[in-house]
Amino acid sequence: MSQTSTIPGGGPTPIETRRRGLMLILSSPSGAGKTTLTRMLLQDKSLDLTLSVSATTRARRSSEVDGIHYHFISAAEFERMRLDGAFLEYARVHDNFYGTPRESANAVLAQGRDMLFDIDYQGTLQVRQKAPDDVVTIFILPPTMHELRSRLERRAEDPSAVIDRRLENARNEIQRWTTYDYVIVNDDLQRSYGQILAILTAERLKRTRAQKSIAGFVDGLLAEPPAND
Numbered sequence: 155m156s157q158t159s160t161i162p163g164g165g166p167t168p169i170e171t172r173r174r175g176l177m178l179i180l181s182s183p184s185g186a187g188k189t190t191l192t193r194m195l196l197q198d199k200s201l202d203l204t205l206s207v208s209a210t211t212r213a214r215r216s217s218e219v220d221g222i223h224y225h226f227i228s229a230a231e232f233e234r235m236r237l238d239g240a241f242l243e244y245a246r247v248h249d250n251f252y253g254t255p256r257e258s259a260n261a262v263l264a265q266g267r268d269m270l271f272d273i274d275y276q277g278t279l280q281v282r283q284k285a286p287d288d289v290v291t292i293f294i295l296p297p298t299m300h301e302l303r304s305r306l307e308r309r310a311e312d313p314s315a316v317i318d319r320r321l322e323n324a325r326n327e328i329q330r331w332t333t334y335d336y337v338i339v340n341d342d343l344q345r346s347y348g349q350i351l352a353i354l355t356a357e358r359l360k361r362t363r364a365q366k367s368i369a370g371f372v373d374g375l376l377a378e379p380p381a382n383d
Contacts, residue, residue: 173363173367174263174264175288176263176269176363177259177289178270180271181272181334183320183323187346191346195270203269206271209225209241210232210251240253241256287362291335295328295331299324
């Protein structure tokens with residue numbers, strides 16, 4: 155990843171300040187909007203974000219595609235991968251298991267590119283423990299619990315009993331907001347999206363993500379002879 159500067163008398167010139175990629179994690183209770191915000195981020199190709207596709211034992215919904223939304227695998231296969239240490243994080247949610255393949259995440263970050271995660275608070279804590287310097291976490295809150303129920307009902311994908319259980323779990327998840335770096339109340343989708351973009355821009359420019367590269371650039375600046383008057 156390189157940044158751009160402008161030199162006197164010339165146009166923009168790329169400055170090679172390569173950095174290590176980051177893992178941008180979005181979490182929220184079901185229906186708070188993280189899936190929509192994730193889709194918006196991925197549709198902006200200028201952001202160059204790679205989606206982390208989790209493996210799950212959950213049954214595929216009619217609107218989902220294997221390998222794009224999730225890798226749908228059996229409980230036995232999930233357990234085999236877990237024992238092999240193949241997951242960067244894994245969790246049990248709503249009686250199903252979810253896990254992030256470790257190898258694919260490490261490969262993306264090593265290239266200086268960023269990976270986008272749509273995972274819950276359990277997975278977020280595991281990723282932070284294993285890669286604290288690479289993680290940026292954002293928690294998405296609904297404006298009201300009433301609105302959260304309305305969004306779940308509008309999906310028309312789950313029976314009433316499942317919606318009630320999701321709302322009960324949502325209250326537990328919302329209490330975890332203090333473990334995240336940033337918190338956004340999603341009462342306006344476009345405003346929430348803009349706030350995420352601002353966070354991503356600031357985190358990409360952190361000195362610690364490009365320390366060695368910037369140090370080399372600064373050494374070059376200081377080695378230049380003084381300008382003539």
